[in-house]
Structures are given as structure tokens and as C-alpha cells.
Amino acid sequence: MNCPGPCARLAARPGAAAPEAPPPLSPRLVRWPRLLSLSATAAIALLIAGCGRNEPPPPAPRPVVAMPAHADERLPAWTLPGEVQARYSTPLSFRVSGKIIERQVRLGDAVAPGQIVARLDPADAAKNAASARAQLTAAQHQLDYARQQLDRDRAQARENLIAATQLEQTRNAYAAALAQRDQAQQQAALAADQLKYTALQADHAGVITAEQADTGQNVAAGEPVYSLAWSGDIDAICDVPESVLAGLSIGQRASVSLGPLPGQTFAAVLREIAPAADPQSRTYRAKLTLEAPTPDVRLGMTANISFDNRSGEGLATYxxxxxxxxxxxxxxxxxxxxxxxxxxxxxxxxxxxxDARTVTLSKGLQAGERVVWQGVHAVAAGEKVRAVPPLHPEDFAS
Known part of the structure; x- marks a missing residue:
């Protein structure tokens, strides 16, 4: 079939040249379509692979046993057994040794300051005092003679009747006599004190609470004969266990009830807590001052001491x-x-x-805040958790 178009006519034209072939493509240009094709294929494969695989879900929050904090309406008071004692109690003892020949007071007697409560046999002390006085008299006579001799030698020395060395010897003799007289005075005063110490006097007003020696007994200096409880302030004494110690503070108020006085309650203030525990009982001695004790409060009465353990600043406790x-x-x-x-x-x-199974907190919490009850050593700050109630709440009861 013949082509009727211009190309057929051009080709049929005599003497016309044949058309030129297109130039060959560069190898770089040939590779670009292949690279683009491979990239597109890889992207599509990755997209298909990504669509077929889900991302792992985030870890679930750790469940922890946590419950809201509720403010305590009122803490139960701590009640501890105790005893009524005088604030100050001292032993009465002789300052010299000897044999007791007289006791003038008995257990429970009231005494006044300076009152004689017992006596020792004064015979030996009286002899020592008499001997010391005699030595003092002799020393005084010797001093008088030495003074007279010094006056004579001074007068003779002014007239050049004696040598200077003799005057110096007289002065030395006078100085020695003066020293001996002073020593004898001190010995006489000491002997007089020893005689006075054979009478035992009460240093303060108070009540005799114990007797440690009897008439006819030989006692050493400083050995207790009586125990004297001073008149004045009265304390209630109790031993505080370690579980209660953290809740007590100086100045804290308490109420004291006495067994022999039913129906009466006395206000008291905590004034002293022992800094160290008793080695045997592992408790701490606490002393409270009774503010207004009545005359029928006697030393040694048993007491029940109740501490108001609410926060002194009125803060809520949990x-x-x-x-x-x-x-x-x-x-x-x-x-x-x-x-x-x-x-x-x-x-x-x-x-x-x-307490044995609980702790009471006074600061750091607010009502309604959730507190972790269990597993506190297995969590970390900032960790996301899920609060759950305890399976057995009775395990956490106090």
C-alpha cells in the first residue's frame, strides 16, 4: 500500500537524501529511570511492610497498694504507770565517822532546816578539840615571848649593843612562832568542826523517807543515815517506752490520777526526759511536775499518767x-x-x-492524698502507677 503522505512524496523525490537516525542516549540518562524505579519499588515495599506491623503498646502502670490519708479525729491518750516523788531527795550522812548514840527523828517525820536528827559519840572529838586548844594556847605564849624578844633586840640594835646577826636571828624566831600560832589556830578550828559534825543536821525542810542506820551502829563518814525528801514541788515519775518517746516533748501537758485518791485528777507538765535509756528496762525516765497538788497527795502513791498526744500546734495527724x-x-x-x-x-x-503496726504522722500530709502502703522499696520517684486497694485490709489494722 502506497503512502499518500508527504513522507512518501519526499522519498519518491529524485535526488533526496535519506533521513538521519536519532543520536544515542547517554549511559547516565539510561540509569536514572532504573534508579527511580528501584527507589519507588523499595518505598512501596517498606510502606506495605509498615502497614502490616503494629507498634508495641506502652507498658501498663505498675499497680501499688495505696489509700487516701484520713485525718485522725483524736488520738487515744497514752497512759503510763508512775509514782509520786519529791523533786529533790538527798541522803543525810555524818561528815565524820563514829558510833551513833542517838536518833531524834523517825520515818515519816517532818524536819526543819538546821534541826538535829542524830548524834555520834562525841568523846574522841571532844578530846581532839581540847588538845588543839591547848596547842593553840602554847603557840600563843611562844609568839608573845618571841615578840617581846624582838622588841628588846631592836632597841639594843639601835644603841649598837648587839650584832646585826643576832637581830636577824630574833626576827626569824618571831616569824617561826607566828607561823606555829597560825597553824595551831587552824588545827583548833578543824577540831571544833569535827566535834560539831558529830551532830547530824537537816539541810532543808522536808520529810524523812528512809532510815539506813540505827542507834549503836558504827558508820563511816558519808554513809547515809536518813533519806530526806525536800518540801516543795512534787513530781510524778514514769518510765517511757521507745514507741511513745517520739511523741513526747518538754512542756507537754498530762493528767495524773492517783490510786489512793479515786475521782481526783491533777494537771501536770512534762519537765524532764532522760537522755539515755535504762540498760535493763530499755525505757526512758520522765518527770512531770504536779501543778496544784492537794495536801492529801503523799509521796510514793501510785499514779496513772495520761499524755494528751495531739499535736501541740493543732495540726492534723494521720x-x-x-x-x-x-x-x-x-x-x-x-x-x-x-x-x-x-x-x-x-x-x-x-x-x-x-506503734507495733502503725505510725502516726503529724506533718507532711494532706487529707485525701494517696499514700503507698506496701512495696515502698520497689518503686521510684516519677514512676507512673495505678493505685489499688489492699486485698486484705485487716492485715494493716493497728
């Missing part, structure tokens, strides 16, 4: 299980589940009281 207590350094702390994002925060607190 009781949590002992397993909730952690430490931030050396300070006690608890883990709080924050309300906004359920993450953990370590909060320092102040412990008011330690």
Missing part, C-alpha cells in the same frame, strides 16, 4: 501502716501518688508516734 514508712536520707518519708498524673512523689513527714 495514722498509716508501718509498712508505708520510707526514708529520704535520714528523714522519714512516704510515697504519694500524685492526683494529676498518677506518678510517685517522695514526701518527707514528721513521725509523732510509733
Amino acid at each position: 495514722t498509716v501502716p508501718a509498712t508505708a514508712l520510707f526514708h529520704d536520707g535520714s528523714a522519714p518519708a512516704v510515697w504519694i501518688v500524685k492526683a494529676g498524673d498518677d506518678t510517685l512523689e517522695l514526701r518527707r513527714v514528721e513521725v509523732l508516734r510509733y
